[in-house]
Ligand code: MD6
């Protein structure tokens with residue numbers, strides 16, 4: 001096969017101003033990250049939340065950190081306790097925090113200190129429709145996203161829902177950092193294609209680190 005890339009991982013692929021994919025940035029830590037996800041989910045299990053519109057999300061979610069994001073019939077919100085279990089979220093593992101801070105700095109956002117990590121789990125056919133992340137208080141802070149397990153097609157659009165989108169495959173270990181002028185771009189994940197990943201089995205996991213409060 002034609003090898004268009006023969007350098008060493010990780011490598012950066014710009015998406016738009018303020019948005020970059022750092023390919024394979026978390027590859028070597030994949031197994032340790034998946035172990036930490038399992039530990040968090042033992043304390044706060046993955047659950048399919050209900051949207052304010054009354055739909056059950058196909059993506060299963062949990063959180064770790066000082067605050068967590070969730071959805072229920074009353075709306076989307078960040079909170080210090082899970083509205084379902086009434087417990088604080090599990091602590092953010094040091095490995096997660098360090099990865100998020102380092103990746104943000106590499107992408108041009110030094111000093112990023114996340115207080116929230118949303119963990120999404122996709123089974124085959126699970127998807128995330130186009131949305132903006134705008135529930136965070138300081139939109140000057142970037143978001144760091146880490147993909148693990150099965151690959152998925154990520155849609156990266158404009159500032160209106162109807163704008164055309166770029167489609168990029170996100171694979172195990174890829175990290176996306178975005179902020180600045182791209183912070184409010186619409187984005188989503190197309191329905192996951194079934195497969196088996198050697199470390200994550202039938203699933204894709206995504207960690208998104210945010211400064212929410
Ligand atoms: C996902 N990611 O990759 C969904 N949001 O499963 C997101 O919705 C996302 O990757 C904000 C910033 C980066 C992201």
Ligand code: FE
Pocket residue numbers: 131132133187
């Ligand atoms: Fe998002």
